[in-house]
Amino acid sequence: MTTQEAIYKYALRLGDNSLILGHRLSELCSRGPILxxxxxxxxxxxxxxxxxxxxxxxxxxxxxxxxxxDDLAYRRPENNYYNNLIxxxxxxxxxxxxxxxLFISVFEYLFYSQLEKSKDETLSAIAKKTVKxxxxxxxxATDWTIxxxxxxxxxxxxxxxxxxxxxxxxxxxxEMDEVDTLLFREGISADLIPIKxxxxxDIKIILIEATLTLPEDSFMxxxxxxxxxxxxxxxxxxxxxxxxxxxxxxxx
Amino acid sequence: MYNEHSDAHFQMRIDKxxxxxxxxxxxxxxRKHLIRQISQxxxxxxxxxxxxxxxxxxxxxxxxxQILLAKIQDExxxxxxxxxxxxxxxxxxxxxxxxLHEGKAKYSNIFNYPALNWADIGAIGWLVDGAAIVxxxxxxxxxxxxxxxxxxxICKEESFHQRQGYEIMAKMMKGTKDQQAMAQDAMNxxxxxxxxxFGPHDTDSPHSSxxxxxxxxxxxxxxxxxxxIDKTIPQAELIGLKVPDGKIKLNEKTGHYTIGEINWEEFYxxxxxxxxxxxxxxxxxxxxxxxxxxxxxxxxxxxQKHLKKELQTV
Numbered sequence: 007m008t009t010q011e012a013i014y015k016y017a018l019r020l021g022d023n024s025l026i027l028g029h030r031l032s033e034l035c036s037r038g039p040i041l042x043x044x045x046x047x048x049x050x051x052x053x054x055x056x057x058x059x060x061x062x063x064x065x066x067x068x069x070x071x072x073x074x075x076d077d078l079a080y081r082r083p084e085n086n087y088y089n090n091l092i093x094x095x096x097x098x099x100x101x102x103x104x105x106x107x108l109f110i111s112v113f114e115y116l117f118y119s120q121l122e123k124s125k126d127e128t129l130s131a132i133a134k135k136t137v138k139x140x141x142x143x144x145x146x147a148t149d150w151t152i153x154x155x156x157x158x159x160x161x162x163x164x165x166x167x168x169x170x171x172x173x174x175x176x177x178x179x180x181e182m183d184e185v186d187t188l189l190f191r192e193g194i195s196a197d198l199i200p201i202k203x204x205x206x207x208d209i210k211i212i213l214i215e216a217t218l219t220l221p222e223d224s225f226m227x228x229x230x231x232x233x234x235x236x237x238x239x240x241x242x243x244x245x246x247x248x249x250x251x252x253x254x255x256x257x258x
Numbered sequence: 259m260y261n262e263h264s265d266a267h268f269q270m271r272i273d274k275x276x277x278x279x280x281x282x283x284x285x286x287x288x289r290k291h292l293i294r295q296i297s298q299x300x301x302x303x304x305x306x307x308x309x310x311x312x313x314x315x316x317x318x319x320x321x322x323x324q325i326l327l328a329k330i331q332d333e334x335x336x337x338x339x340x341x342x343x344x345x346x347x348x349x350x351x352x353x354x355x356x357x358l359h360e361g362k363a364k365y366s367n368i369f370n371y372p373a374l375n376w377a378d379i380g381a382i383g384w385l386v387d388g389a390a391i392v393x394x395x396x397x398x399x400x401x402x403x404x405x406x407x408x409x410x411x412i413c414k415e416e417s418f419h420q421r422q423g424y425e426i427m428a429k430m431m432k433g434t435k436d437q438q439a440m441a442q443d444a445m446n447x448x449x450x451x452x453x454x455x456f457g458p459h460d461t462d463s464p465h466s467s468x469x470x471x472x473x474x475x476x477x478x479x480x481x482x483x484x485x486x487i488d489k490t491i492p493q494a495e496l497i498g499l500k501v502p503d504g505k506i507k508l509n510e511k512t513g514h515y516t517i518g519e520i521n522w523e524e525f526y527x528x529x530x531x532x533x534x535x536x537x538x539x540x541x542x543x544x545x546x547x548x549x550x551x552x553x554x555x556x557x558x559x560x561x562q563k564h565l566k567k568e569l570q571t572v
Contacts, residue, residue: 025320032323035311035330036542039550041304041338048331052324059320076319100553156563157556164552249318249376256434258318258376 009192012185013126014068015088016195018078019185019231021061022089025079027110028054029242030097039100046146050107053139060132080250084240085233092175094238098168101154101161105168108147112208113179113201115140120196129194148212155216162217169213170221177226180205185231272473277403280346288472292402293347294363295474297354300340301365303333305539309373310382318376325422326379332415339411343404359544366390367525368455370533377430377437377444383423385445385452385490391416392486393456401473424493431497438498445494446502453517454525456483487515 031051038044062075092110097103118140121133154161180202182190189195213220229235249258261267263283271278278284307330314330317323341351357363368386373379394416397409430441457463457479469475494501505518528536 029315032314032327035314035327036304036307037546039546039553041334041341043550043553044307045331045334045338048327048334052327052331055320055324055327059324062320076321079320080318100550153560154553154556157560158552160552161556161559245315248316253434253436256318256437258322258429 007184007188009188009194010068012188013129013194014065015185016189017061017065017068017129019088021058021065021075021078022087023093023110024054024061025058026087026089026239026242027093027106028052028058029246030093030095030106031103034097034103043100047103050143050146053143057132057136057139060135064128064132076250080247084235084243087235087239087243088230088233089239090175090178091227091230091236092172092179094236094242095172095175096238098171099164100150101164101168102171104147104150104154105165105172107143108151108212109172109176109179109209111140111144111147112212113176113205115144116201116204116208117196117198120201123193124195125193151212151218152216155213155218165216166218169218173221174225174227177223178228178230181228181231183231269471272401272471275473276401277406278401279403287468288474289347291469291472291474292405293344293349295469296340296344296347296405297349297357298364298366300337300344300354301358301363302369303337303340305365305369305543306333306382306386307337308539308542309369309371309535310379312373313376313379316376317379322426329383329419329422332419336408336412336415339408343408346404355547359540359547361531361540364529365539366455367528367533368451369539370528370536371447371451372534374447375440375444377427377440378448380423380426380430380441381444381448383419383421384427384493385423385448386455387416387419387423388490389452389455389486391420392482392489396475396477396482399473399476405474424497427499428497431499442499445499449502450521450524451528453483453487453520456480456486458522458525484514487517488513491515 028051031047031054034044034047034051036044038047058079059075062078066073066075066078090110092106095102095106097106115137118133118136122130122137124130124133151165155165156162180198182198186195186198190197210220227236249256265285268278268283268285268288271282278288310326310330310333314323314326317326341354344354345351354363358365368389373382391413394409394413398406398413400406400409427441427445430437460478460480463479470478491501491506503518505516507516508514509516527533531537
């Protein structure tokens, strides 16, 4: 694998993460528990789709086959998607939406803070912009986790269930494959090992404040870095890619 | 003796063109009329998120998805500050939403129509927001201060929405045959309901007379509708869309278009609850409001716990 090929895969992977989570959040439009949350969730979704545009555009440039960011977003089959499994998990109840966001935002904050220092100028520039946005996403998710964890008996129960349900998808966030190690050696990618320790610590502090229990580590689901997904992704893509697939000659 | 709390004094202020503010004296019917109108407006913004939201997950490009997300977010924001404007009149958001759910408060009839193809997103922006702007531009001069100021803010964003809607339509009319057919189909379905958004003819409008006297309403339904028609028909022609009305004529002398007869039977039928989506829109809103109840309850419980803790440490 050349460095360019690795950067392509890396940018694609990051772009897929924000594309799929952004899509999931966009499903919540007009479905929030209160109007203010409708706005907040749409806003986070908007940040994510904006980030996707920058990352997939860069991936397309690196690939050098004349594709656009939309070609990459709307014309790839399921097993060519590399988003983490947690991003494609259903919104569930608000506790699941918030917990998914908490796990991902805390990770992304640590991750993109490191990526700011990347020797790749484009990735570094995207990371700088992204970190500012993620700070808000993380604050939002943290506040709600504490509020719901330490709210009523029902909200506490729901939050604990969401934490338990989603825990098995968190291990994958820190897996390093050939792409990661190659780019790390060249000072381009982030090192996921120290991020993992920091993430576990940060999440623990938040969950304790929320009076929630950190689950015991059990088997962690894996596969996305090889393009193997949960059943959810196929449905997301069927919906998302509908117009592009049904009218391949049309420009939108 | 001179009385600042009299209807005569109030009317004098209105006639002088002054804004009425939340704490000023106002006749009870003025207050009621405003609550009804502003809450209907707020509800419309919020219910309007549904037909557009129906296409967010199928938006055909990243750019289209971003624009649509931003637009719907704007609509939600409009709803929020219109609810706040209504609250200045002494009613709470909880009550306003209850009234909506119980059918006591209305929302714009237009959202009882379905968004069936991607061009509907264009048509909603161009025709529905376009019609709304004509009304809202006029409402910037409405006599109630908080409502007037909300309108100034809303108009800025709505004109952006209208442009993006028109852009979608123009793009599709330049596109493949399928895209052109979608655009025309959307035009056919949204044109007449958009004209109905201005309400019945002036001669049949039950709320108009007081509203005009109090300068809540600055122009009549028919005047506003005519403005919209005159503005929109040339825009349609420019991109090759056919207006679905065989009776359209331009009166060279007045510069105004005349149109065929609006189907008022349909208008009243949809208002009475028999539009294609009345039931669906309301059930959606009630369902997610109810599903969110535990979240709202938890937020209050959390706040109270922490207030208690703070008080104990003082």
